[in-house]
Amino acid sequence: MEFHINSLYLCVKDMDRAINFYEDFFEQKVTEKSDIYSVFDVNGFRLGLFAFEKMNEPHTFGSNCLPSISVDSLSSMQEKLKGKKLCFPITRIKDNFVAEFIDSEGNHLEITTTYKLHEIIGKNVTVTVDRPLGSAHPKYQDMIYPINYGYINGLMAQDGEEQDAYILGVHEAVDTFTGHIIAVIKRSDDVEEKWVVCPENSTFTKDEIMEQIEFQEKYFNSEIIM
Numbered sequence: 001m002e003f004h005i006n007s008l009y010l011c012v013k014d015m016d017r018a019i020n021f022y023e024d025f026f027e028q029k030v031t032e033k034s035d036i037y038s039v040f041d042v043n044g045f046r047l048g049l050f051a052f053e054k055m056n057e058p059h060t061f062g063s064n065c066l067p068s069i070s071v072d073s074l075s076s077m078q079e080k081l082k083g084k085k086l087c088f089p090i091t092r093i094k095d096n097f098v099a100e101f102i103d104s105e106g107n108h109l110e111i112t113t114t115y116k117l118h119e120i121i122g123k124n125v126t127v128t129v130d131r132p133l134g135s136a137h138p139k140y141q142d143m144i145y146p147i148n149y150g151y152i153n154g155l156m157a158q159d160g161e162e163q164d165a166y167i168l169g170v171h172e173a174v175d176t177f178t179g180h181i182i183a184v185i186k187r188s189d190d191v192e193e194k195w196v197v198c199p200e201n202s203t204f205t206k207d208e209i210m211e212q213i214e215f216q217e218k219y220f221n222s223e224i225i226m
């Protein structure tokens with residue numbers, strides 16, 4: 001016996017509001033529409049919207065069952081989540097980025113994309129600097145930061161903290177910085193990765209990068225990926 005799951009439906013309180021939400025999210029018109037049950041055909045999968053109150057059926061909204069939607073890139077995920085209420089921030093989990101958001105009716109949905117190194121390198125990001133150039137490490141006071149160092153707000157790394165980033169090519173202490181990622185620092189002896197960010201049109205070799213981040217990476221078995 002073969003089984004196939006070809007569809008699911010979400011309960012909605014306001015059909016027109018829900019249709020507007022999903023037409024905007026999927027960037028396509030509703031496939032079938034009625035006051036009670038409407039359908040979006042998403043690449044052959046039927047996502048239904050059910051106006052349960054019109055049929056006098058009781059339902060509970062929440063996160064007990066989450067439809068999972070995949071997109072082609074981290075940039076697409078971030079674009080889709082703009083203006084949405086997040087209940088689980090974008091988080092790196094092994095080889096994927098995962099987030100959860102709430103639709104117009106109170107349903108929780110998951111959105112995922114594959115972690116791709118070639119997409120990360122070259123991406124523009126804004127770094128919030130919590131360890132500016134010239135400051136001391138919060139735990140190891142003899143470690144002085146020769147460069148600005150911070151994190152990408154709202155993007156969680158595998159260690160459960162926001163994604164860390166080294167900033168190169170900026171020669172004064174700053175609070176925030178927007179630039180492009182030129183390299184990823186992978187540590188074979190640590191779950192963390194560090195991103196290397198620099199101003200547009202700036203370039204650094206692997207040796208030049210390591211020279212500037214060696215103050216911290218000398219304690220780990222690190223590889224620079226460009």
